Amino acid sequence: MTDLEKRGDRSPVPADWTYAPAPESTDIVSLRERYGLYVGGEWLEGTEHYTTVSPRDEEPLAEVAQAGEAEVQNAVAVARDAFGTWSALAPSERAKYLFRIARILAERSREFAVLESLNGGKPIKESRDVDVPLAAAHFFYYAGWADKLEYAFPNRQPRPLGVAGQIIPWNFPLLMLAWKVAPALAAGNTVVLKPAETTPLTALLFCDVVRQAELPPGVVNIVTGDGRTGAALVEADVDKVAFTGSTEVGKAIQRRLAGSGKRLTLELGGKAANIVFDDCALDQAVEGIVNGIYFNQGHVCCAGSRLFVQESIYEPVVEKLKRRMATLRVGDPLDKNTDVGAINSREQLERISELVEAGKAEGAEIYQPPCRLPERGYWFAPTVFTNVAQSYRIAQEEIFGPVLSVLTFRTPDEAVEKANNTPYGLSAGIWTEKGSRILWMTERLRAGVVWANTFNRFDPTSPFGGYKESGFGREGGLHGLEPYLTLS
Numbered sequence: 122m123t124d125l126e127k128r129g130d131r132s133p134v135p136a137d138w139t140y141a142p143a144p145e146s147t148d149i150v151s152l153r154e155r156y157g158l159y160v161g162g163e164w165l166e167g168t169e170h171y172t173t174v175s176p177r178d179e180e181p182l183a184e185v186a187q188a189g190e191a192e193v194q195n196a197v198a199v200a201r202d203a204f205g206t207w208s209a210l211a212p213s214e215r216a217k218y219l220f221r222i223a224r225i226l227a228e229r230s231r232e233f234a235v236l237e238s239l240n241g242g243k244p245i246k247e248s249r250d251v252d253v254p255l256a257a258a259h260f261f262y263y264a265g266w267a268d269k270l271e272y273a274f275p276n277r278q279p280r281p282l283g284v285a286g287q288i289i290p291w292n293f294p295l296l297m298l299a300w301k302v303a304p305a306l307a308a309g310n311t312v313v314l315k316p317a318e319t320t321p322l323t324a325l326l327f328c329d330v331v332r333q334a335e336l337p338p339g340v341v342n343i344v345t346g347d348g349r350t351g352a353a354l355v356e357a358d359v360d361k362v363a364f365t366g367s368t369e370v371g372k373a374i375q376r377r378l379a380g381s382g383k384r385l386t387l388e389l390g391g392k393a394a395n396i397v398f399d400d401c402a403l404d405q406a407v408e409g410i411v412n413g414i415y416f417n418q419g420h421v422c423c424a425g426s427r428l429f430v431q432e433s434i435y436e437p438v439v440e441k442l443k444r445r446m447a448t449l450r451v452g453d454p455l456d457k458n459t460d461v462g463a464i465n466s467r468e469q470l471e472r473i474s475e476l477v478e479a480g481k482a483e484g485a486e487i488y489q490p491p492c493r494l495p496e497r498g499y500w501f502a503p504t505v506f507t508n509v510a511q512s513y514r515i516a517q518e519e520i521f522g523p524v525l526s527v528l529t530f531r532t533p534d535e536a537v538e539k540a541n542n543t544p545y546g547l548s549a550g551i552w553t554e555k556g557s558r559i560l561w562m563t564e565r566l567r568a569g570v571v572w573a574n575t576f577n578r579f580d581p582t583s584p585f586g587g588y589k590e591s592g593f594g595r596e597g598g599l600h601g602l603e604p605y606l607t608l609s
């Protein structure tokens with residue numbers, strides 16, 4: 122920080138934030154030129170391939186297999202073969218494997234963090250401090266349940282389902298893998314997982330962890346490819362499908378599986394309300410607003426993308442927010458100082474740009490802090506819209522980018538009504554000093570997760586999931602085991 126500038130009665134604001142570059146080395150990651158499919162504990166040659174790139178500079182990273190129907194069916198058949206032995210194993214033995222995976226993930230955390238940022242574009246400080254530790258924590262947590270299922274569900278007989286087909290998105294590639302794989306294995310199932318097309322590399326590195334942990338062959342299988350591979354996995358002979366991604370694809374999967382007897386959980390989009398009351402700790406709330414929407418470039422299903430500010434504090438909140446936004450460092454995901462990294466893909470950048478143009482055309486007022494975006498790669502400046510009406514597309518649709526819409530309310534009733542006025546129901550945030558108001562609001566908000574005086578907090582012990590078009594089923598905690606068990 123250099124000199125401080127005093128402006129009227131406002132608190133001091135730094136005139137300039139100059140940070141020397143602090144790039145994380147990529148030496149710790151060694152990539153193959155070409156990856157096959159990880160099936161039955163072996164690498165099988167793919168028939169077709171595509172190139173995965175780094176969104177920070179569009180540089181190719183590796184060739185990855187595009188699995189076709191027959192390859193997916195083969196992976197599922199191998200997983201079914203492995204199910205017999207894996208489900209018959211003493212639960213305490215299964216737990217040992219999960220503990221091993223957790224430990225190895227922790228030991229190799231730097232390698233995973235660098236690769237996650239390289240392939241997905243998220244800031245290294247987030248992959249290092251959030252994604253990878255939480256992924257390891259998920260395995261630790263579910264390892265603990267593996268031999269205690271009868272205690273988890275007293276007077277019931279928990280039994281695994283068989284083979285789980287799991288499809289994950291690109292915003293938290295390793296963490297979503299952990300959310301899916303850990304409870305499935307703890308419950309005694311085997312899995313075939315498809316990572317997102319743009320971010321397959323940490324899932325492929327995870328195969329090496331599986332090998333290192335000496336997991337029996339066929340218990341974890343990874344098939345890469347685009348949406349067609351996902352669709353083939355849904356069609357294949359699996360007992361359960363677990364999907365995280367867009368509401369559109371989630372609905373298509375639900376239609377496809379209706380009447381099939383296959384179990385399904387869907388974790389879909391969101392348009393969370395972050396509600397700020399006039400009695401809150403204002404600076405803390407501004408930090409929460411920033412974390413709520415600019416964390417991971419806003420590629421977060423539970424992002425606080427609709428900010429509801431009580432009318433009496435609208436001006437100071439917006440002013441503080443804009444000043445805080447001016448201090449966000451946008452740039453190289455592998456720089457340890459970076460707050461906002463690269464947009465995950467060209468397609469996503471186009472989607473964000475289109476919705477932002479729609480916001481401007483509908484009459485909202487846009488603010489973007491001055492920041493120099495790198496010339497190569499996919500970038501979008503942190504953006505806030507004021508003067509937003511409830512009907513605008515930017516207030517209704519999931520943007521999945523660093524774009525915040527600010528709206529106002531007068532009374533708690535009005536806040537609830539406006540917050541619930543969305544097809545989604547994944548998460549919400551409340552900022553107030555009054556405990557009773559938090560409880561009152563929480564009872565009325567149609568959201569699977571409600572944070573109070575914080576935002577975007579995750580813990581493996583805590584169930585996560587949505588209402589309405591945000592999906593059904595819960596991941597995390599005891600609730601996260603249920604979708605992988607029959608309870609008789």
Ligand code: NDP
Pocket residue numbers: 288289290291292315316317318319346347348349350351352353355365366367368370371373374388389390391421422469472519520521
């Ligand atoms: P998708 O829903 O298409 O992607 C999620 C996963 O599903 C990916 O692995 C994808 O593969 C796979 N998939 C795609 N089509 C099918 C299909 N027909 N059957 C089975 N699996 C399929 O999301 P997008 O990546 O297209 O993102 C679009 C929008 O969705 C975003 O702008 C955002 O609004 C929302 N989204 C929400 C997420 C959330 O966590 N709630 C996560 C990701 C996106 P592939 O990557 O190869 O296409």
